[in-house]
Amino acid sequence: METNKKRSDCPLSNSLDIFGDKWSLLIIRDLMFFKKCTYKDFLSSAEGIATNILASRLKGLEENGIIEKSAHPDSKAKILYRLAPKGIDLLPIIMEIYIWSDKYFTMPADIKETIKEAKKDKEKFVRQVTKELTIKMMEKKTATDN
């Protein structure tokens, strides 16, 4: 149960109340970069989130307008999760975390390459990825319209 009590008027604090934990941004990462969009997809990520924690985080993120649920076109048993615009707008934050990581950690070569791309022109990178995510969002929205 996510309570709604604000710790302070500080927007940083308010933001951390939404995604300031060890799991939320990883779910958002999976939606952004790895085309994961079902419960099972998130469960299968390398970090190994527990199923009850995943359910709790998905609920919180939805309540806060970061993600949205919709029917999966392939099956009624499946639920399709996608980023809402408010979630897509988290991209610059996640990008900067990756860039910071790049300075202080070692990491897989493919990720390093993507970060290099992003660093070359941050705004362009954000624009491109945002566009892709927005298109995907629209497709799924219309395809499973209710």
Added chain:
Amino acid sequence: METNKKRSDCPLSNSLDIFGDKWSLLIIRDLMFFKKCTYKDFLSSAEGIATNILASRLKGLEENGIIEKSAHPDSKAKILYRLAPKGIDLLPIIMEIYIWSDKYFTMPADIKETIKEAKKDKEKFVRQVTKELTIKMMEKKTATDN
């Protein structure tokens, strides 16, 4: 006790292992923007961090090279905390969180004004604040040299 086991090779996950909680970035915010630099300063922030959690977070941030301790020039009983370069480099992340907040939250007018400044020229903002923090860091380092 902060353990060192990595959940995965993902740099985002590794980063969240360091500052992915409700408190760490608030301490860093206090060091960056509000000239807070003692234990008591952090305790007095609006969010009301508990004293054992503060001690635990300071320890973790120090172990991870985000902050550094030094002797306070005014009193031997006091400890002065400051951002290490690795901590100063978190500025772009925190700035982007503020910018995201600005789009989706209401907030105090003075903070809104600072964000407006930052948005006008992000790189300039980062350069300026980084410079100030680096100068402050050097001053305190030499003043209390050991």
Added chain:
DNA sequence: TATTTGCACTTGCAATTTGCAAGCAAATTT
């Protein structure tokens, strides 16, 4: 000199949150 105050924690303990295993209903596949 003795006492009080301030500072940076530590300790104890109850309450909350997390992690793991198992279970479950509805939908789908075989």
Added chain:
DNA sequence: AAATTTGCTTGCAAATTGCAAGTGCAAATA
């Protein structure tokens, strides 16, 4: 019709958090 998949929920032990009350040391005050 039976087995499997999917998205959860439930139970419970373990870890983390939040709060109050110390603790040890140094500086200030009496």
